Amino acid sequence: xxxxxxxxxxxxxxxxxxxxxxxxxxxxxxxxxxxxxxxxxxxxxxxxxxxxxxxxxxxxxxxxxxxxxxxxxxxxxxxxxxxxxxxxxxxxxxxxxxxxxxxxxxxxxxxxxxxxxxxxxxxxxxxxxxxxxxxxxxxxxxxxxxxxxxxxxxxxxxxxxxxxxxxxxxxxxxxxxxxxxxxxxxxxxxxxxxxxxxxxxxxxxxxxxxxxxxxxxxxxxxxxxxxxxxxxxxxxxxxxxxxxxxxxxxxxxxxxxxxxxxxxxxxxxxxxxxxxxxxxxxxxxxxxxxxxxxxxxxxxxxxxxxxxxxxxxxxxxxxxxxxxxxxxxxxxxxxxxxxxxxxxxxxxxxxxxxxxxxxxxxxxxxxxxxxxxxxxxxxxxxxxxxxxxxxxxxxxxxxxxxxxxxxxxxxxxxxxxxxxxxxxxxxxxxxxxxxxxxxxxxxxxxxxxxxxxxxxxxxxxxxxxxxxxxxxxxxxxxxxxxxxxxxxxxxxxxxxxxxxxxxxxx
Amino acid sequence: xxxxxxxxxxxxxxxxxxxxxxxxxxxxxxxxxxxxxxxxxxxxxxxxxxxxxxxxxxxxxxxxxxxxxxxxxxxxxxxxxxxxxxxxxxxxxxxxxxxxxxxxxxxxxxxxxxxxxxxxxxxxxxxxxxxxxxxxxxxxxxxxxxxxxxxxxxxxxxxxxxxxxxxxxxxxxxxxxxxxxxxxxxxxxxxxxxxxxxxxxxxxxxxxxxxxxxxxxxxxxxxxxxxxxxxxxxxxxxxxxxxxxxxxxxx
Ligand SMILES: Nc1ncnc2c1ncn2[C@@H]1O[C@H](COP(=O)(O)OP(=O)(O)O)[C@@H](O)[C@H]1O
Ligand SMILES: [Mg+2]
Numbered sequence: 111x112x113x114x115x116x117x118x119x120x121x122x123x124x125x126x127x128x129x130x131x132x133x134x135x136x137x138x139x140x141x142x143x144x145x146x147x148x149x150x151x152x153x154x155x156x157x158x159x160x161x162x163x164x165x166x167x168x169x170x171x172x173x174x175x176x177x178x179x180x181x182x183x184x185x186x187x188x189x190x191x192x193x194x195x196x197x198x199x200x201x202x203x204x205x206x207x208x209x210x211x212x213x214x215x216x217x218x219x220x221x222x223x224x225x226x227x228x229x230x231x232x233x234x235x236x237x238x239x240x241x242x243x244x245x246x247x248x249x250x251x252x253x254x255x256x257x258x259x260x261x262x263x264x265x266x267x268x269x270x271x272x273x274x275x276x277x278x279x280x281x282x283x284x285x286x287x288x289x290x291x292x293x294x295x296x297x298x299x300x301x302x303x304x305x306x307x308x309x310x311x312x313x314x315x316x317x318x319x320x321x322x323x324x325x326x327x328x329x330x331x332x333x334x335x336x337x338x339x340x341x342x343x344x345x346x347x348x349x350x351x352x353x354x355x356x357x358x359x360x361x362x363x364x365x366x367x368x369x370x371x372x373x374x375x376x377x378x379x380x381x382x383x384x385x386x387x388x389x390x391x392x393x394x395x396x397x398x399x400x401x402x403x404x405x406x407x408x409x410x411x412x413x414x415x416x417x418x419x420x421x422x423x424x425x426x427x428x429x430x431x432x433x434x435x436x437x438x439x440x441x442x443x444x445x446x447x448x449x450x451x452x453x454x455x456x457x458x459x460x461x462x463x464x465x466x467x468x469x470x471x472x473x474x475x476x477x478x479x480x481x482x483x484x485x486x487x488x489x490x491x492x493x494x495x496x497x498x499x500x501x502x503x504x505x506x507x508x509x510x511x512x513x514x515x516x517x518x519x520x521x522x523x524x525x526x527x528x529x530x531x532x533x534x535x536x537x538x539x540x541x542x543x544x545x546x547x548x549x550x551x552x553x554x555x556x557x558x559x560x561x562x563x564x565x566x567x568x569x570x571x572x573x574x575x576x577x578x579x580x581x582x583x584x585x586x587x588x589x590x591x592x593x594x595x596x597x598x599x600x601x602x603x604x605x606x607x608x609x610x611x612x613x614x615x616x
Numbered sequence: 617x618x619x620x621x622x623x624x625x626x627x628x629x630x631x632x633x634x635x636x637x638x639x640x641x642x643x644x645x646x647x648x649x650x651x652x653x654x655x656x657x658x659x660x661x662x663x664x665x666x667x668x669x670x671x672x673x674x675x676x677x678x679x680x681x682x683x684x685x686x687x688x689x690x691x692x693x694x695x696x697x698x699x700x701x702x703x704x705x706x707x708x709x710x711x712x713x714x715x716x717x718x719x720x721x722x723x724x725x726x727x728x729x730x731x732x733x734x735x736x737x738x739x740x741x742x743x744x745x746x747x748x749x750x751x752x753x754x755x756x757x758x759x760x761x762x763x764x765x766x767x768x769x770x771x772x773x774x775x776x777x778x779x780x781x782x783x784x785x786x787x788x789x790x791x792x793x794x795x796x797x798x799x800x801x802x803x804x805x806x807x808x809x810x811x812x813x814x815x816x817x818x819x820x821x822x823x824x825x826x827x828x829x830x831x832x833x834x835x836x837x838x839x840x841x842x843x844x845x846x847x848x849x850x851x852x853x854x855x856x857x858x859x860x861x862x863x864x865x866x867x
Contacts, residue, residue, distance in 0.1 A: 563669065568706040570690035571666050571699075572720035572776060573727065582719060586710030586759065 150207035156180060159321050162207050166290040166325070169297060179310045179320035186314045196419060196446050196475075204384060206322045206355070282338050284368075285330040289357050292328035299330055303361055307390035307427045307454070315386040315421040315448075319355045323388070326356035331366040331397075340596055342371040358389040362397035364430065369400040371599055386421045395430025395457065402595050403439040404603055405447075424451040428460035431486070436463040438594045440603040441478060442610035450508065452481035455489035455517070462491040465594040467603070469584075469610050470503030470535070479508035479540075484517035484550065493524040496588045499535035500611055506538040513550040520550040528558040529587050531580065531611065559587075581608035617815040618642040618665075618784050623676035625657075625664050634660045636840035637676070642784070642815040649818045649826055649851060652837035653859050658819045659703055661837075662786045666700040667693050680784055695727035697783030701773040701790050703819075708760040713772065716760045717742060717779055724780060745778045749805050767798035774805035785809070786817045791825040803828030823855035836862055 150161050159180050163173040188199070279286050285296060293300050310320045327343045343358070362368055393399050405420070426435040437451040453462025464480040482491035491511065499505040511522045528537035539556050561583055569579035585592065585604050592600050618641065625635035634657050642648045650658055664671050665678055667690035678685045685693055708716065722732040733741075746756060749771045761769050770790050777785055787806070791799050806816065806829050818829060826834075826848065834850040835842045838859070843866045844850065854862070 562706075564706050565708055567668050567690060568702065568708070569716075569720075571668075571694055571702075572716075572780065573691050573694040573724035574719060575689070575691050575723070578719065578723060582711055582716070583708060586708055589710035 150205065152205055153202040154180070154204075154206050154318075154322060158206050162322055162324055165207065166293065168290070168293050171297075171301070172293050175305070175310070176321050179317055180322075182311050183314070183317040183321055186311075186317055188314050199384060199419065201318070207324055278338060283332040283335055284337050285328065286341050287328055289323070289326040289328045289359060292330075292359070296328070296330070299361065300328070300359070303390070303392055304357075304359055305390075307392060307425045308388050308423050313423060316388050316423040319357060319386050319388045319423070323355045323357035326358045326387070327360075328358075329360040329368060329370065331362050331368045333364040333366060333394075335363075335366045337366070337368040340369050340371060342373065354385045354387070356387045358387070360389070360391045360399060360401070362391070362393045362399045362433075364394045365396040366394075367398045369402070369596060371402045371404070371596060373404045373599075384419050384421075387423070389422070389424040389451075391424075391426035391435060393426060393428045393430065393433035393435055393460075396432045397430065398434040398436075399426065400436045400438070400596075401426070401451075402599060403437075403441070404595075404599055404606065405439065405441045419446045420449060421446075422449045424449065425454065426452070426462070427454045428457050428462065428486075428489075431457040431459055433457045433460040434463075435461070436465070436594065437480065438465040438591065439467070439478075440591070440595070440606060441466070441468045441476060442606050447474075447476040447478055449478045450480055450510075452483065453491060454483050454485065455491060455520075456485045457489075458486040459488045459490075460486055461489065463594075464491075464493045464495070465591040466495045467498070467588045467591045467607070468495070468505055468507075469498045469607060470500070470505040471610055472501040472503060474501075474503045476504070477506040477508060479506075479510075481510040482512070482522055484511075484513045484520040484522070487516065487518045487520070489517055489520045491520075491522045493522070493526070494590050494594075495524075495526045496591055497526075497528045497537050498531065498584055498587070498607075498611070499528070499537050500531035502534045504536045504538070506540060508540045508542075510542040511544070511552050511554075512542075513545040513547060513552065515546045518547055518549045520547075522550075522552045524552070524554045526554070526556040527587070528556075529584065530558065530560045531584075577608070577612055580611055584608075584611060617644040618678070618680055618817070620661075620665075620678045621676055623661075623664070623678060624674045625660060625671050626674055628670050628672045633674075634671075634840055635664065638837075638840070638842055640817075640835065640842055642817055644783075644815055645810075645812040646832040647810070647816040647818060647829060648833045648835065649820060649831040650835045650837050650842075651820060651851060651854050651859075653863075656837045657840045658837055659788055662700050662703075662788045662817075662819065665693075665786065666690060666698055691723065691727065694780075694782075695724050699777050699780055699782035699785045701770075701777060701785070701787040703788040703790075703792070705761045705764075705769040705773055707762045709762055711760050712757055713760050714742065714756045717776060720776065721779055742775075742779065746775055748808070749775050749778070749801055751775055766793035767795065770794055770802055771798065771805070774802055778805060778809060781809075783813065784815045784817070786819070788819045789821065790818075791820055791822060796824075799825060800828060823851050826851045838863055838866075 150158055156177055159176045160173060163176055285292070287295070305320065308316050311317055329341060331337050360368070360370060391399055391401060424437070426437070428435055435453055439451065441447055441449070447468070451464060453464070455462050462482050464482070466478065466480070468476045468478050470476045479495065480493055482493065484491065493509055495507050495509070497505040497507055505528065507526050509524060509526070511524065513520050524541065526539050526541070528539065530537060537558055541554055543552050543554065545552055561580060565583050566576065566579045569582055570576060574582065585607055588607060592603055595603055620638055620640040623635050623638040624633065626633045638661060652658055660671065664673065665685060667688065673686055680696055680698060683696060685698065688696065718738050721738065725732055742756065751771055755768060755772070761772060764772060773790060790802055794802065803825060818825070818831065820826065831848055831851065834846055834848060836844040836850065836854070836859070844862055
């Protein structure tokens, strides 16, 4: 079986994958899968909200929750404070629900899975073994696995199409499934936690998401359990004019640990597409969550045509004492990025960390950063942000560090470095610092540098071509953040850094 | 091997002529030394041969084994076998020395259509070569040249040269700032690479390096030209009398 032979080399991120990625000179994921889709009519209104809820076979309380959110959204204005500009989005000219027709009934065996869907996974570089599991190939769970395991949940346009390693996770007591399944199977958990970190009315995009989210991932790790493998979600926008609104809910109960990775791609299109996700993480006492993102949405072409508009609300709530969260993100894609993963440090001695690489090339605009909200005593946070701008791109770091009156003896350290490639791009750093007690301390360091011609010449004299040289220097600049990623993805991220900067010099 | 004819070079940005007709041929298997006062154009010659931006060749040619160097990109010259040990090696923060070396070695192999070295083979070779240059594991892991002492930087250049096995090696004041022991290490590194198929152009101010790396030919460069060429005795003459006599003699 050819598929099985390939499993060997495709597992994890091996040289083969890396080479394959390295070969591609433009946006690698810019193809579109020609699958028969089922769409809801364009636009958003209470009927569409009800339809989405119905398609997901949701209980009444969920439908009501969505409708309330929709009502709220209609009274809200799109924010405009970020340092990004884009044509006005017509929210009524989007599809809010699309799913592969073949997924109307969940596949029970490989024969029932649309082969085009499988081909999509393969192009996405989802390890073959996981593809088989996603596709429900019998016995795939028992095939030998090299290296560490990663359980994958794949979201294709609006619906989750399958989750791997279910059985092993269940044995550990970990729930990892699509959010629609969680709403049906674990309503008590969803009711308790959904919207508890990002309230329905939090912001324009989050509120819209609350009304129309179609699917996403759900994780629950019970008390004292160390999740036996990395969990991962691949998001893929495929259908045209379709917004993607996923909802992710992660709950780490007392003393548990989980590491979660999301990866995202989209086809190359002239028309911009909307992505407005919400991620909520709840971390109880002594629990720890690592959330890593490798975001590679289509960034639009050199003139700024097309691309994904990425408006994302991500927030972690360290509810218990000594809870810990670490956000790591590598943002290379999207035409417009508006994203501030945040940490609410409520529990005493809780800790939040944020490591970020944001690359903007050509006409990309990125306005990203983080918020560290210190509420509890002796809380600590650390921010390491590496912004890289090339072409005519604008890259803004916006960070809020807030020490509340009760957050005595708390600490924040922020390091914010910008690297410019060429002289038509820009980097901006906008720190907001509020300290409302006198025992806390906030440190902020910022640097801006240029890729140095002498460094490039040195690399080239040793035989590297210009792009390889830039990639090497930039990867060196990002090292602190790359090191924070799970090993499997650090390699992938390095290659992404290289690919997204191609054509930025010379 | 390396043939430079009537090479004229000016700065790209301003109207300043730096090389004013350099003629020089380095044969395979030979070591040539270039000495000369500061500002005479020695580093410029090494940069122009390796393809650094900022210079304009207004006349003349430079070939390596018959191949025109001046038309090639720096990395193409490197793949063709041109190596420059920098007078001031550059720091690259965050990039491990080993990663840098491996990327360089594999880039050149790829450019020449050879297979890349596996991580295991590469490690084996690096460790052996590093050891003879007294470069320890720690130095291999540290970011390229960052926080290296002067001597460490120069030894690191020689390690890169040893790994890349170039045809034509140019060393620009590799001995400057080295103590006697470090200089010996560097000289041994160079001598280990001496080979029938390889040429060397050693730029230096001091006879003491040439005590260890015995040159076949010594050139004196002044004001953008090679003004005198001779055997090893020419270096001794400079050591004893400085440049004044020679310059007066050719003026
Ligand atoms: N990029 C440059 N910009 C301005 N002047 C330069 C540049 N490169 C070389 N020069 C000048 O050219 C002359 C030769 O310099 P160089 O080649 O470094 O000499 P050497 O290595 O023999 O000491 C000097 O006068 C130096 O100032
Ligand atoms: Mg010099």
